[in-house]
Amino acid sequence: MALRRAGRERLPKGAILIIFMVAQSLANQFTDRICCSLNKSLSQIMELFIFARFHARPGQEMGVESALHKVVAPTRQERGCLSIHAFRSIRDQRLFYIHSRWVDEAAFDNHVSQPYTRQFVEDVQPLVDHELDTTRANLIE
Numbered sequence: 001m002a003l004r005r006a007g008r009e010r011l012p013k014g015a016i017l018i019i020f021m022v023a024q025s026l027a028n029q030f031t032d033r034i035c036c037s038l039n040k041s042l043s044q045i046m047e048l049f050i051f052a053r054f055h056a057r058p059g060q061e062m063g064v065e066s067a068l069h070k071v072v073a074p075t076r077q078e079r080g081c082l083s084i085h086a087f088r089s090i091r092d093q094r095l096f097y098i099h100s101r102w103v104d105e106a107a108f109d110n111h112v113s114q115p116y117t118r119q120f121v122e123d124v125q126p127l128v129d130h131e132l133d134t135t136r137a138n139l140i141e
Contacts, residue, residue, distance in 0.1 A: 047082070048105050052098040053133040060127040064096050067127065071120035075100070078114070080107020105136065 056064040068086040075084050082101035089095035102108040111117055125132065 046104045047139060048102040048108050049137045049139065050098065050100040050102065050108060051135045051137065052100075054096040054098075054124060054128050055092075055130055056094040056096065056127055057129045058094070061094055063127045064124060067120055067124045068096060068098065070123075071116055072098075074114070074116045075111060078107070078111055080104070080110060108136070 054064050054068075065086075065088065072084055072086050075081055080103045082103060084098065084100035087097040087099065089097075100108075102111070121132065
């Protein structure tokens with residue numbers, strides 16, 4: 001059966017159904033793109049970045065480096081850890097950093113409670129010449 005529109009040709013019911021399905025498909029694709037982009041933006045907002053600084057006491061550089069090696073491997077296995085890397089300054093051989101990325105702050109809080117993390121803090125504190133210096137940050141750009 002055909003439908004009649006004022007001043008237009010008749011369209012078969014099947015054509016109207018096809019037009020509706022195409023419009024619905026385009027709307028779904030558009031919605032999927034917006035949702036994907038929104039989810040990506042939200043995950044970046046929730047993502048937590050950690051910057052930790054360690055300045056070794058004179059003669060304790062190898063101890064700090066060893067402690068960093070011990071904590072990085074098990075940390076990488078944690079569910080909420082997106083990445084973790086340890087660095088040593090090229091201008092000050094006593095200066096080390098950890099940079100890590102976490103799915104959210106709760107994941108990092110869980111990391112802090114792990115036995116190997118607590119052992120790391122215990123091991124590294126007497127090797128550095130300052131209070132532990134850790135910054136929690138969110139990406140702004």
